[in-house]
Amino acid sequence: MKVVCCEAQDVLLKKLLAEDYLTEEERDILRWGKNITTSKSRTTKRAGVAIYNRASSLETLIGYLYLTNVERLEQLMFQLGFSTGASSHHIAEELRANLRKRTGNSTNSQQPPMQ
Template identity: 65%
Template sequence: MQTLSVPSPRVAVRASWDTQQRLSYNPNAPRKPPKNPNTTSKPKTLPTVTLSVATTRSEPSVLDLLKRPSSVEEIVERDEYYMGYERWLPSPPKVQKPRSAFNAASLAYIGDCIYELYARRHFLFPPLNIEEYNDRVTAVVRCEAQDALLQKLLSENYLSEEERDVLRWGKNIGSAKTRTKRRAGAAVYNRASSLETLVGYLYLTNVKRLEEIMLKLGFTTDSSMQLILEEAKSKQDSG
């Protein structure tokens, strides 16, 4: 028996090796958002540093901030009544002896409010934006400004002996170390508190004397200074 031999086909095997390392595929990994072809990456630039020389500017004193034109006091005639109202301040509670009913801290508490009311009212005219209002009022109500105004009253011997006694009483207010007290110092802080105590005391006992003192310090106490001036000017022009 003859056997036929069938030649086996030749199979060529080609192999290739990837020399770059590939990470294994993770189906749970978050996908990167597609890049926007319209946006071009800008080269990072180092921030520019501008050297500026600090210049010292002298701030106006509290007395300069409260100054009004000299013609104001000459034109305006003060009256206890304006537009049918006796006073512009809210009526104080009736207290016979405030020093017996309240301590110095309580009077300084209400005095701080009344003092700031005078300051806000003083800067109401001419009309300003809120930021400028706040800047001017803050410059007057800070304890350093209150201390300067108190020194003005004491140096001119404007206060009575009773009022000086209230100042000494309010100067001894005990308070914790606040940020304002650390900034201005204990002595300045205590003197400012004594002025607030005097304002609160006079608000409860003698509003007329309070307005005299605030006018002496430079605060305007008329209901509307600008309207009164315009009315007085119009009368002068018509006459």
């Protein structure tokens, strides 16, 4: 599943923010996670520091909820389209559309669907 890459996590975070789904406390956790410094790596060079930082902030929030409020974590994951028997197809489509916008490529029909 391609949801582990920072670009996909960035799309997921933007979805949560656009839907105004997160509590103020969760937004504080995002800000905290976003400020974690990292050394330069291939990932930050490939995706860019801003995308990598937003992805890190989502990972921080998920870890925080895993430790403090599993029920809320399950709600958040359901909001993102993850549930028993759910398909991540719509997330992959959203990611591809986002990447096409960034690269200016409007057609990408030759690539197999992300899983």
